[in-house]
Amino acid sequence: MLILLPPSERKATDGDGPPLDLAGLSFPELNPTRERVLCALGEVCLRADAPEVLGLPAGQVVEALGRNRGLFTAATLPVARLYTGVLYDNLDLADLPADRAADQIVVFSGLWGALRLTDRIPPYRLAMGVSLPEEGRLAALWRPVLKEALHTGGELVVDMRSGPYAAAWKPPRPAVAVRVFREHILGGVPKRTVVSHMAKATRGKVAHDLIKAGAAPETPEQLLKAVAGLGYTVELNGSNLDVILA
16 A cells, blocks of 8 residues: 655754765656756746745745755755654554555655655655746646655555646556545535545555555555545545544
C-alpha cells in the first residue's frame, strides 16, 4: 500500500540539518525540474508582485519571502518533521513505526515534486496551484516528470491529496481516492457536505490508523474492509473511498 499526501502550509522552523542537498533527495529523476522551479521561485521572490504571484496573505509575506530567498543556506529538517498542519497533526507520525511510514508515504509538493518522509529540506512556501512566470502552472510542469519518476510496483495507491496536487500525477490502478463527507438529515433526507478542516483531519487519522494496524490491502475492496474494521463508516463508490462522518 502506498499513501499519497499533500504538503501543508504550516511548517516547522526548527531545522538543525545541513543546507539543501538535491542529490540526497528521493526520486533523483526529479532534480532537473526541482532546479528549474527553485530558480524560477528565486526570481519571483525578487519582484514587487511576488506576494500576488505566490498567493501570499498580507500577514505572511515577509516570513514566506524570507524563507524562499534562503532555501540554499537554511537549515534543513526531515519531511516527517517539517509539515505540521491539521492532516499531519492527525497523522501523528511520532506514534507510528518510522520504517513502515517511510516506506508507505509519499508527499507531493509544488517545489520538490514528490518526497519521502526521510528527505531533508528547508521550510518554504510554494503551492502547487501557483503559476510561475516562464514556467506556468506547477501541476502541468510536474506532470510529465512525475509520470516518468514514480512507479508503484502494482501496489494499491491510497490517494489523500487535495485537487491541485492530485492534478500533478494520476496513479495507475489499483488506486483509490479518499473523500470525506459529513452527513446530516434535513427534512428526513440525508444530505452530505464537504468540510475542508474535517476532511484533512480525517484523512490524516485514517492514514495513521492504517499504518499503525499494519494493514496491507491489495485491492479497493480490501481497503474498504480494512478501514471499516478500524471503526469508520465507509463506502466504495467507483474509484473513491468515501468516509462518512455523522
